[in-house]
Amino acid sequence: MxxxxxxxxxxxxxxxxxxxxxxxxxxxxxxxxxxxxxxxxxxxxxxxxxxLGFRVKVGAKRLPKVARPQIRRLYALWYSCHRYGVIANRSNAALRAFCGRVLAPGQDGVVFDPDLLSPPQASKVIEVLKAMEERGQRAAG
Structure with a gap:
């Protein structure tokens, strides 16, 4: 749906x-x-x-995950950064908040669902995550 x-x-x-x-x-x-x-x-x-009170009924199907390779790469980098200790919380909520900080700097509380990012937005987040992952790899030795 x-x-x-x-x-x-x-x-x-x-x-x-x-x-x-x-x-x-x-x-x-x-x-x-x-x-x-x-x-x-x-x-x-x-x-x-x-x-406002809307609740998805129990047993209802979840919204489908986006299967775009670019978005899968974004998630993979996020989890990799967690493995290297660069980020402490690997939850999807933390990733949404991170995307908000990258894409809307200075606007506290803004979140972006990674599955709904446009290709240029996803590229920007991926580049930041790649740099973070590289720092984590260097720190790990």
Whole structure:
């Protein structure tokens, strides 16, 4: 199930009127249409709906992981940095926060889902992780 379908399910589950729904979209992203949004903005909308009380039902399928080689490389570098002791917390939440710090420096609290990064964004994070991994390898001897 794609993220737009999940957002529409959340709208129904939360009992949102169309005007309230559009106002929430505008407040979160500045856009009133899901079609006009980027995948990152879709994630922000879904996060807001979860904060409003939307819950994915138990047993529901998870959103599919992105199978792009670039994103797999990003995860591999993240786990490698953890193995070398460069990062202490290898959780996905920590990776999302790290992506936010790399892609939006100086904006505390901004997170980016690695699975939804554009190729240029993923490349930027990968380059930073490669440098960190190299430092970890040198420190390990």
């Amino acid at each position: 794609n993220i737009i379908a999940v957002i529409n399910i959340a709208k129904v589950q939360l009992g949102m009127e169309e005007a309230d729904y559009r106002a929430m979209l505008a407040q979160v992203t500045g856009k009133t249409s899901l079609r006009a949004m980027t995948p990152v903005e879709h994630k922000l909308v879904l996060d807001r709906m979860k904060a």
